[in-house]
Amino acid sequence: MEKKSLTHQSMYIDKELIKKYNQPGPRYTSYPPANHFTESFTSEDYIALLKASNHQEPDSISLYIHIPFCPQICYFCGCNTSLMRSRQQLRRYINALKREIRLVATHLDLSRPLTQVHWGGGTPNSLPFHYIGEVMDLIRELFRLSKNPEIAMECSPAYLGLKDVVSLAGMGFNRMSLGVQDRNPELLKKLNRRPQKYPLEDLYRTARKSGFEGVNFDFVYGLPGQTLEDHLASIRQALEIAPERIVTFSYAHVPWFKEHQKKLEVYRLPDANEKLTMLESAFELITQNGYMPIGMDHYAKPDDELAQALRNKNLHRNFQGYTTREKTGQVYAFGATGISQLSGGYSQNTRSLDAYMDSLEKDELPVLRGYRLSENEKVRRRVLNEIMCNHYLDFDAVARDFNLDADRVREIVEYDPDKLEEFARDGLVEHSAEKVAVTPRGFFLIRNIAMKFDPLMSQHPKGYSKTI
Ligand SMILES: C[S@@+](CC[C@H](N)C(=O)[O-])C[C@H]1O[C@@H](n2cnc3c(N)ncnc32)[C@H](O)[C@@H]1O
Numbered sequence: 356m357e358k359k360s361l362t363h364q365s366m367y368i369d370k371e372l373i374k375k376y377n378q379p380g381p382r383y384t385s386y387p388p389a390n391h392f393t394e395s396f397t398s399e400d401y402i403a404l405l406k407a408s409n410h411q412e413p414d415s416i417s418l419y420i421h422i423p424f425c426p427q428i429c430y431f432c433g434c435n436t437s438l439m440r441s442r443q444q445l446r447r448y449i450n451a452l453k454r455e456i457r458l459v460a461t462h463l464d465l466s467r468p469l470t471q472v473h474w475g476g477g478t479p480n481s482l483p484f485h486y487i488g489e490v491m492d493l494i495r496e497l498f499r500l501s502k503n504p505e506i507a508m509e510c511s512p513a514y515l516g517l518k519d520v521v522s523l524a525g526m527g528f529n530r531m532s533l534g535v536q537d538r539n540p541e542l543l544k545k546l547n548r549r550p551q552k553y554p555l556e557d558l559y560r561t562a563r564k565s566g567f568e569g570v571n572f573d574f575v576y577g578l579p580g581q582t583l584e585d586h587l588a589s590i591r592q593a594l595e596i597a598p599e600r601i602v603t604f605s606y607a608h609v610p611w612f613k614e615h616q617k618k619l620e621v622y623r624l625p626d627a628n629e630k631l632t633m634l635e636s637a638f639e640l641i642t643q644n645g646y647m648p649i650g651m652d653h654y655a656k657p658d659d660e661l662a663q664a665l666r667n668k669n670l671h672r673n674f675q676g677y678t679t680r681e682k683t684g685q686v687y688a689f690g691a692t693g694i695s696q697l698s699g700g701y702s703q704n705t706r707s708l709d710a711y712m713d714s715l716e717k718d719e720l721p722v723l724r725g726y727r728l729s730e731n732e733k734v735r736r737r738v739l740n741e742i743m744c745n746h747y748l749d750f751d752a753v754a755r756d757f758n759l760d761a762d763r764v765r766e767i768v769e770y771d772p773d774k775l776e777e778f779a780r781d782g783l784v785e786h787s788a789e790k791v792a793v794t795p796r797g798f799f800l801i802r803n804i805a806m807k808f809d810p811l812m813s814q815h816p817k818g819y820s821k822t823i
């Protein structure tokens with residue numbers, strides 16, 4: 356693969372500027388962010404959104420299946436999961452999931468193409484596989500799969516055998532995300548995480564041989580007790596295997612929300628400066644080995660569809676990660692805590708497993724909260740997507756898609772060139788009345804730049820994590 360010079364990294368990372376702008380802000384995985392969802396949103400509101408989604412763009416369907424179980428809870432984990440239940444309870448959960456899929460499907464135009472199915476968790480691969488097969492069979496029975504749908508699963512390598520990889524391929528899965536986190540077995544032990552069952556290289560080769568089009572490796576940096584060398588050794592090992600994508604998440608320490616993280620407070624938590632060094636060194640290593648940075652934490656080989664979509668300025672993002680405009684459908688989510696992301700708004704399922712299963716056993720949708728977007732908010736969401744994913748905003752292009760004129764779009768996002776002046780002086784953006792382009796130097800400050808196009812930030816600026 357092509358090697359990049361060191362100047363490439365310094366084009367992207369200016370530690371002083373990152374420190375200057377490292378303010379709390381939303382991650383913009385949804386717009387408005389999930390803390391704006393309201394509990395006055397009911398299952399009737401969700402049904403209205405479902406029905407409206409049949410006539411809105413994009414016309415394709417994405418499904419998200421949430422499996423909130425793991426055989427063991429890692430102390431660093433920030434995901435929506437819980438300890439694996441008995442076989443009987445799992446059976447009940449899978450039945451509820453299937454009921455939810457059938458129930459939602461009654462409100463949908465099923466002639467629309469299904470372009471994406473994503474299984475997340477938790478650890479979906481720790482389920483008995485016949486449950487996964489049952490749900491996939493139901494999806495095939497109800498929906499019309501497009502020619503080349505993306506069918507992906509988030510897997511923990513601790514519970515993944517080589518035969519499991521082949522079975523998943525047999526069920527139609529063609530993308531897999533492997534949670535590596537860190538390769539140091541001593542650190543994994545402190546984190547209460549089991550190491551992988553098989554060498555990562557064997558898992559990767561088996562996946563590619565059995566039909567997976569791409570494999571992603573997840574890492575976390577800034578973990579309690581983790582050193583820079585731990586992180587870089589983990590990345591070096593991945594680079595030898597050369598998966599199609601690599602993700603390096605910044606560790607989110609939220610013990611008020613995830614009590615188990617308190618157990619890690621006996622170890623040293625790397626400070627902001629050390630985390631920045633980890634980010635910078637890993638960035639250098641990964642990009643020098645020919646990967647393209649996709650967003651703040653994603654990297655892909657240059658011929659990967661995400662890298663191509665970024666070049667063609669048609670990259671998108673949802674709660675499941677980055678995706679191309681072709682694959683993005685309206686996302687219908689199933690399972691406890693799942694969030695549906697539709698053209699007209701968002702609906703989140705209840706967090707309580709028992710309440711989730713009880714509702715579905717009564718054929719009621721288990722809605723916890725949600726949000727209906729106004730027409731102006733749809734425009735803001737699109738503008739924020741352009742900035743966050745494509746690092747480029749063309750007011751005319753957005754205006755055309757919404758049948759508006761560009762001045763109206765500028766008004767809706769309360770665009771004021773003065774708000775961008777300091778960023779422009781620091782070389783983070785280049786802007787004119789028509790277009791805004793984020794430079795490589797603005798790459799890691801993208802959330803700060805996006806906030807300038809979000810009128811909500813002046814109303815509710817608090818309660819977010821720092822951008823790095
Ligand atoms: C839902 S988990 C699923 C992966 C699978 N259960 C596993 O652990 O391998 C998705 C990813 O979230 C990341 N993650 C989990 N807790 C995190 C935290 N507190 N901060 C940052 N990233 C985290 C990990 O990299 C993990 O692979």
Ligand code: SF4
Nearest residue numbers: 425428429432434477
């Ligand atoms: S990191 Fe993965 S395996 Fe560990 S508790 Fe979280 S979801 Fe489960």
